[in-house]
Amino acid sequence: MLDAVFFYTFALMTLTGAVLTITRKSAVHSAIWLIVSLLGVAGLYLLQQAEFLFAVQIVLYIGGIMVLFLFVIMLVNLDEAAKQRQFNNQRWIALGCAVIVGAEILYVLAKGTASLSLPAPAAAPAAGGNTEQIAVSLFRDYLLPFEAASLLLLAAIVGSVIMAKRRA
Amino acid sequence: MNFFILSLIKAGIVAFVLMTTLAYLQWIERKVIAHIQLRVGPRRVGPHGLLQPLADVIKLLTKEDMIPSHVHTLFYLLAPFLAVMFALISIAVIPFGGKVNILGVETYMQLTDLNFGVLFILAMSGVGVYGVALAGWSSNNKYSLLGGLRSSAQMISYELPMALAIACPLLMVNSLSLREIVDAQGGFFLGVIPRWAVFQGPWPQLLGFLVFLIAAFAETNRVPFDLPEAENELVAGFHTEYSSMKFASFFMAEYANMVTVSCMATLLFLGGWQPLFPAEYGSKFIPTLLFAFSGAIAIYHGLNPARKWDNITLPAAGVAFLGVALIFLIPIVAEILLPLFWFAAKVGVILFLFIWIRGTLPRFRYDQLMRFAWTILFPVAMVNLLITAFLVAVTTK
Amino acid sequence: MPSSYIPIFIFLAVAILFPIVLIVVAKLVRPSAPFLTKLEAYECGIKAASNSRGRYTVRFYIIAILFVIFDVETIFLFPWAVRYKQLGWFGVSEVGVFLVFLVIGYLWAYKKGALEWI
Numbered sequence: 001m002l003d004a005v006f007f008y009t010f011a012l013m014t015l016t017g018a019v020l021t022i023t024r025k026s027a028v029h030s031a032i033w034l035i036v037s038l039l040g041v042a043g044l045y046l047l048q049q050a051e052f053l054f055a056v057q058i059v060l061y062i063g064g065i066m067v068l069f070l071f072v073i074m075l076v077n078l079d080e081a082a083k084q085r086q087f088n089n090q091r092w093i094a095l096g097c098a099v100i101v102g103a104e105i106l107y108v109l110a111k112g113t114a115s116l117s118l119p120a121p122a123a124a125p126a127a128g129g130n131t132e133q134i135a136v137s138l139f140r141d142y143l144l145p146f147e148a149a150s151l152l153l154l155a156a157i158v159g160s161v162i163m164a165k166r167r168a
Numbered sequence: 169m170n171f172f173i174l175s176l177i178k179a180g181i182v183a184f185v186l187m188t189t190l191a192y193l194q195w196i197e198r199k200v201i202a203h204i205q206l207r208v209g210p211r212r213v214g215p216h217g218l219l220q221p222l223a224d225v226i227k228l229l230t231k232e233d234m235i236p237s238h239v240h241t242l243f244y245l246l247a248p249f250l251a252v253m254f255a256l257i258s259i260a261v262i263p264f265g266g267k268v269n270i271l272g273v274e275t276y277m278q279l280t281d282l283n284f285g286v287l288f289i290l291a292m293s294g295v296g297v298y299g300v301a302l303a304g305w306s307s308n309n310k311y312s313l314l315g316g317l318r319s320s321a322q323m324i325s326y327e328l329p330m331a332l333a334i335a336c337p338l339l340m341v342n343s344l345s346l347r348e349i350v351d352a353q354g355g356f357f358l359g360v361i362p363r364w365a366v367f368q369g370p371w372p373q374l375l376g377f378l379v380f381l382i383a384a385f386a387e388t389n390r391v392p393f394d395l396p397e398a399e400n401e402l403v404a405g406f407h408t409e410y411s412s413m414k415f416a417s418f419f420m421a422e423y424a425n426m427v428t429v430s431c432m433a434t435l436l437f438l439g440g441w442q443p444l445f446p447a448e449y450g451s452k453f454i455p456t457l458l459f460a461f462s463g464a465i466a467i468y469h470g471l472n473p474a475r476k477w478d479n480i481t482l483p484a485a486g487v488a489f490l491g492v493a494l495i496f497l498i499p500i501v502a503e504i505l506l507p508l509f510w511f512a513a514k515v516g517v518i519l520f521l522f523i524w525i526r527g528t529l530p531r532f533r534y535d536q537l538m539r540f541a542w543t544i545l546f547p548v549a550m551v552n553l554l555i556t557a558f559l560v561a562v563t564t565k
Numbered sequence: 566m567p568s569s570y571i572p573i574f575i576f577l578a579v580a581i582l583f584p585i586v587l588i589v590v591a592k593l594v595r596p597s598a599p600f601l602t603k604l605e606a607y608e609c610g611i612k613a614a615s616n617s618r619g620r621y622t623v624r625f626y627i628i629a630i631l632f633v634i635f636d637v638e639t640i641f642l643f644p645w646a647v648r649y650k651q652l653g654w655f656g657v658s659e660v661g662v663f664l665v666f667l668v669i670g671y672l673w674a675y676k677k678g679a680l681e682w683i
Contacts, residue, residue: 055287063294135644535682
């Protein structure tokens with residue numbers, strides 16, 4: 001009962017945030033509604049006891065990436081820029097994409113869950129919390145992707161510094 | 169007892185104690201700063217100005233609350249609300265003491281122990297940036313916007329060394345639960361040196377503690393890092409356009425953040441509620457001695473009054489202190505109060521440090537502040553983490 | 566949902582209600598006498614020359630993007646720290662390799678002057 005209440009609250013937060021993100025005209029408002037949506041997702045992670053994901057979602061996405069977004073929007077005054085140039089010629093491409101995605105969703109809904117081959121739910125953890133299990137799988141089973149991530153981050157550092165300091 | 173009712177009672181107690189602490193922290197800060205500057209501080213409202221916080225609240229409540237015509241109303245109203253909310257919520261996972269038994273009810277002196285408590289607090293302090301950033305943006309004032317931007321950039325910059333410093337005690341304890349972190353710091357080396365993280369081998373976390381403290385000062389926007397409110401360049405920074413209770417909300421959030429980071433420093437590095445030296449050397453008599461000593465001083469000054477009314481108020485305070493000293497001698501009560509005393513004492517020392525430094529140091533320049541975070545504090549924290557990791561790995565069988 | 570979350574939500578309710586109650590109480594007791602000059606942006610008495618929505622320095626952007634990158638790195642260290650003794654030297658060497666790349670990136674950014682405010 002309590003679980004259901006929290007689930008619907010967070011789900012509503014996520015969906016409302018997502019819808020308002022794409023419908024608001026002002027870029028700052030969109031960003032703030034995106035934060036609400038991400039908070040809702042964090043809440044859903046928490047309900048699933050994916051505590052590490054919850055923390056990552058908040059620390060990285062809300063506390064890091066969205067701050068970056070807001071900085072950029074506030075710094076370059078996007079609202080002014082949006083008035084000067086319109087992106088209307090993308091409207092038909094966007095409509096086409098929306099129709100395709102909508103058709104896919106309707107198709108899956110019509111076939112029902114039976115059509116999906118879902119993996120069996122993982123067995124209940126023997127001991128330790130979510131963070132501990134993530135540690136074991138991240139540092140033992142998925143060693144190479146983890147090391148590859150550091151290369152990606154290096155590329156990100158180089159890219160961002162070059163973009164921001166082109167003159168140097 | 170029902171878990172839900174117990175939680176409600178504990179939440180009520182924690183909220184009440186926290187609010188009182190926040191109100192009186194303001195009074196203590198004004199008094200301490202005043203004495204550092206050879207003044208007496210507030211002393212008109214109530215004996216020794218003790219009712220000053222109440223007077224401040226009444227004043228702030230009845231001040232005109234205006235919403236300037238040029239602000240974005242929704243976000244303008246939301247910002248102080250968010251700042252307070254995220255500052256308060258972290259307290260929910262802070263443990264104040266071990267297990268206690270009050271009237272047959274066994275419980276922990278903590279609202280709840282999450283097995284990712286440290287990450288939870290980090291996450292909440294990360295979201296706290298939005299109170300400041302939104303206030304700055306929605307005010308639609310150049311001072312506010314600059315203050316908000318500065319503040320958010322400063323908060324995120326100092327979050328990195330802070331997180332790296334927090335990781336060091338975690339390496340030794342291997343847990344994210346704050347209660348387990350404190351439990352692992354119990355006991356003594358050679359029978360006298362406490363096993364707190366700042367003293368614990370193989371690499372005592374003195375450097376980590378220092379990095380954490382510096383980052384904590386910056387995270388809470390306190391002197392010498394109070395650039396967001398640098399009054400001689402930005403008027404009042406991000407809260408220039410705020411008045412009345414909304415203005416007070418930002419103040420309260422700042423003080424709540426101070427309390428939270430002090431609690432974190434105590435729990436992670438100073439052994440939480442673990443005593444300074446073993447009970448067999450008489451550490452359980454420390455509170456009695458301390459309160460009796462303060463009581464004696466108060467009574468002495470009451471008998472030699474320096475100001476009007478001192479001959480009444482100081483002996484009264486002295487008797488109250490002696491009473492508290494006696495309470496600590498009752499075995500059953502002392503068992504509950506001792507961990508609380510040690511925890512409060514350590515948090516109090518760190519809070520005093522916050523105030524002391526505010527009374528002593530001038531402000532950084534903004535470029536110095538950012539360069540310090542990125543080119544000194546961050547590498548130092550990283551090297552400290554690597555040394556800790558290496559030494560812990562060497563000493564672990 | 567584990568029961569250890571319930572006190573969090575209770576305290577969240579307290580933390581939400583507290584500022585609301587304060588602001589509502591303040592609304593009931595305070596005076597209100599707004600007039601045009603009082604509601605203008607405060608710029609030390611001089612009439613604001615322009616809107617505050619303008620363009621600001623790019624340094625904030627560099628700081629934010631570097632923060633995001635190094636924050637990813639930092640948050641990866643937490644699960645490692647929590648399972649440190651179990652992973653042992655294997656984990657140390659793994660994180661060592663991970664950090665080497667980031668230290669190279671950090672040193673490069675430092676040399677390029679991206680970490681300097683001016």
